[in-house]
Structure formats: C-alpha cells, structure tokens
Amino acid sequence: MLDECHRTNHKLRAVAKVETKTSLAKGDLRDVLREMLLIRRFEEKVEERFRAGELPGFLHVAIGQEASAVGVCRALEDGDIIASTHRAHGHTLAKGTHPNELMAELYGKAEGCSHGYGGSMHLYDVERGNMGANAVIGGGLPHITGAALAFQMRGEPRVALAFFGDGATNIGTFHESLNLAQLWKVPAVFVLEDNKWAESTPESQHSPIRDLSDRAKAFGMKALKADGQDVEAVYKTARQALDHARSGKGPVFVHLDCVRLHGHYIGDPQVYRDKDEARKLAETRDPITLLRGKLELSDEEFEELDVEVTEIVEASVEFAKAGTDPAPEDALKNIYA
C-alpha cells in the first residue's frame, strides 16, 4: 500500500517550499559555525566519556569532517533522506537529532534515538529523515538507490542521499548501487567523504586510481568535487547536486576532499600515520578554524559560541546519565513488526 500520509505531507511541503538558496549568507554562516562547533565539542566529549569507561561499544568520531556533515545536511530539504556510515555522530546531529537523544543512545538508554537497540554505529531518526548509520561499509548505499526509486515511482520531489568514505568505493554495494541508480536515473546523491583512510589503510594501498570520481564517471554519472573542509563550498556543491537529482536528471556523485583529524576509532594509536602530517593538517585544514577565520570572529565572539555549545553538550551527558536503562527483556522486542 502506498504511504498516503507521506505523500500528502510531501505535497503540502512542496507547495510551501520557498525558493532555495544556492549559497549561504553571512548570518547563516555564523549558525553553521555554531553547529560545526557543537558537533566538535560533542565528539570530544564522547571521546572523553569513552576513555572514562562510561560508553560501551565501538565508537568512531568524525573530528575534522564537520563541514561535510553540516554543509550537506543544510542543503537538504524537508522530505529528503540520508543514509550514514559507522562515523555517524556528525551526520545525525546535522540532520536534526537532538544532542540529548544522540548522547542517550551512546549510553544505551531508552531515551536514545534508537532506544538503546542501535548504539553509535546504528543511529536512526526516521522522523527526521535519517534512515540510519550502518556498521557494514557500503551497507546503506543500495537502500538509498531503492528509496530514490520509490520517490521516482511515486512522483515525489524528494532526494535520497548516502554518505560513505573512500574505503567504501572498493566494496560491491558501492558499484552495484551506483550502477543501478544511474541506469534508472533515480533522484539520489552519493557523497564521498574522502578522508584518504580506510581505517588504517591509506588510499594508495586500497585503490589503484588516484581520483575516486573516476569510479562514478565510469557509470556515466555526473560527478562534482569540492573541498570538504570548506563548508561554503560543500553547501554550494551539495545544493547543485540535489537540484540536479530533484529535477529528474539522474543521480550525482559528490566527491569531498576531507580530513580525518583523529584515529579510526577512539583509542586508535594511529601507528600507521605520520605524526607531523597529522599535526600539519590540524593546523591548516581544520574546518572550524577555517570558517572562524573567514568570519573574522573575535576571541570573545568565538568564546561565546563555544560556551553555548559546550553547555548543550554537558546537558546532553546529564540527560543521558539520568536516562532509563532498557529492561533486559526488552531485547526481545522490535524483532518483528
């Protein structure tokens, strides 16, 4: 049965749709900086609480990749959906999940965005269009092709967007999903966050080609590139990709040149990585420092933002710690609809 409610909601949204902006205004940029800083402070707190032994599971932070999450998600419209990766905190916050709900999930609480069933690698917020993080590399890509197919078949002006890393461009689901998406010209956008590392394996050891956009071009797919550390460029490029896909011209591949400032997982000693290079990247390619410089914020102004987001993050920890532990037997719920 078609989801009539979904359809109706979408029609209403389409009518109410305001003209979309192709670039961000200065006022927006301050808000963008705030959001990126919130994600940064959130993930730093996650690292701290993990090291303190409070957080179970496997955790991967995306410190350094905030511009990609915020720039892309800002460009989405209501009704658009995303699929994320195992490095999902930033995408989840940028798509609108409250930090309290995210932190509660990381603490395994019933108030969490996946009610304690998912954890860091399985964050969902379906109401807000987040179809989920995925702990299998490339696992969510075919879902995005399929969601976009549903939008196309129902004539809905919605776009489905997948995030993935350079490591994912070697797995079968990547190739199969892009091939099918282009073949059927579905409204999908595939965002490659190319941080040059597949866990501990550098791109030179995992890919025989130096420009991963070539993989999309091989399917005849439109490919765009942007500096993933420059949030304005990310937004503009994502906007262009989403407009193209929404207009029925087919899927778009967005190649973002990104920097992973921390390890693959929290606690990763990064023995595989040149320490000087990592330090240099932190000094020259941190997206938050770059945007702060562009906005010419004074120390006081930055401090003010920092205090504001840090309070939100602290509150999220308090919220999570005060949350409800699921009953052990709740493990047997939600297996079947």
Next chain:
Amino acid sequence: MPELSYREAVRDALATAMRQDDGVFIMGEDIAEMGGSMGVTSGMLEEFGRERVRNTPISEMALAGTAIGAALQGMRPVAEIMYEDFMTLAAEQVVNQAAKLRYMSGGQLTVPVVFRTQGGAGWSPGAQHAQQLEAWFVHIPGLKVVFASTPEDVRGLLWSAIYDDNPVVFFEHRTLYGIKGNVPEKIEPIPIGKARIHREGEDVTVIATGRLVHESLAAAEEAEKQGVSVEVVDPRTLQPLDEETLVASVKKTNRAVVAHEAVTRMGFGAEVASVLQYQAFDWLDAPVERVGAKFSPLPFAPVMEQFVVPHADDVLQAILRTVGRGN
C-alpha cells in the same frame, strides 16, 4: 474452483496484488521480456509495464538492497533472486540489513519486502544452481521464511508475504512449477506460521517441506498398503514454525519422520526433531527419523544427483523404521 499450476499460482498472487495496489512491484534478473528463468513472471511486463516489472542487472546486492530501500519508503517490492544459490550474494543485505533494520532502529523502521527465490535438484544443474538453503535463513531473527508446496499454498502464502510488514524469504521448488491444483476462485490469504495437514493418519507423522511433501504423500500411500497409517504435515512456514500443530500430530501418532531435500546434517529437520523430542518426549515410541540429502554438493551426472537427494522410497524406509520394520 479453478485449477492453476504452481507457476500460475505465484503469478496470480503477484499480478492480483499489483492490480489492486500501486505500491507493489517486482524486480529481478530477466523477469521482464523473458518472464524470469522459470517463466513465473511471463506476460506481466505487457500488463504492468517496465516501471513495475523491472529487469535488473546481474547484481544481487543492489537488487536486494534496492528492494529494501524502496520498502523502507512504504513500497512493497517483491525481489526475485533467480536461483536460491544466489541468495548467498544477496545475503549481506538480507541478513545484516533487512532482518535487523527494524531492530537496530528500536522499532522505527518497517521493511515490507519479499525475496522470492527457487531451487531444487532434479534437472542436473549441478552444485551452484540447485541448492536448498532454507536452513541459512531460518537461523536469522527478523526474517520470516516460507516454503510452499502446492498451488493453493503458494498463492495464499505469497499474498500474505507481500502484505506482511516484515522481510520474508519465500522459497519455491523448481520441480513443482508444473504441478496443478485447485485453488479458491478468489485469493484467500493463508496466514504465515500455520502448518497444513495434508493427510491424516494414526501411526506415524511425516513432517515434510517443498518437493518432499509430494514424495512423502507417495510414501504414505505405499505405507498404507503395508498397513501403516501415515499423517503428512507441511509446516509451509519455516519461521515462525507452527510447533503446536506439529507436536499435536506427533502426540497422536507417537512417531515422527522429518523430510526435506536440503542436506540432512544441521538442516531444518534437526530443529524440528529437537522441538518434537522436547515437547513430546513422553509420547514418542521411536527416535525421530530424518530424511534429507547426503552431505555432498549436488553433482552433475543425473545418476549421482538422484543418489544424493531423497525420494519417496527414502521416506518410506524411514516410516518403516519408526515402526520397527525398515531397513
């Protein structure tokens, strides 16, 4: 009551659902002009068009995953995996994704997708085109697994599978496509999780699936001639399993044979035998007999293939063993 072949019955369930519901569509390899490798979807392209009868590349991960993605957005896709053996290629999406998305999201997601597939020995396709892999999928919480053996059952169960809000792996047996049977005029949904008693008997219960249902019915006829009254039960749904019906039958007959075409060792029948010994221990007068394929890949040469998989005589011998008269 009209008569339909098993193949026509599958097609009728698909086409009827597609006529009444825009959200239902089919996708798979060679299902459009060619009508699928087994001719099941023959003629459907003409009626429903390319938008809803979608030929896919030979690309099982995307085929399965795209169906999941469309299902997550409220469609009810039916993905045809051409041969059961190729479920291994789709397995990541079926096992790690479809089965677990609802769970991992804490109940936010619903995945109303059907993976139709077919397999079975008898035509000598060899080791990669005839396996029976249902035991792989019954082991995964979050999946429902159906294996129907008659035209009426396959139509009514496929209907229920399409309208079930969970991912369903739907097995068909290749050698059954041509068999005919009466079906109700109008499709009557058959509930998932309900066994069917094909033949009532007093002395032994044979619990069989797929092709072995028919082999077991033939064996029961032969046993009858030898004075042994046999009840034949088809679980039809392997997950969830209608334990109540199976156990009640065995409590009546006090003897049981479990029969399937898949390899006996670690097979679906092992679980059924375990259920029976635990829930009907005091009623059993003989060990539960198991009939299935020998522990071997399927060979090509017809004489070897026939040697590996079970037939009516294997079921008959198992029946006779339970009453102390078999080989």
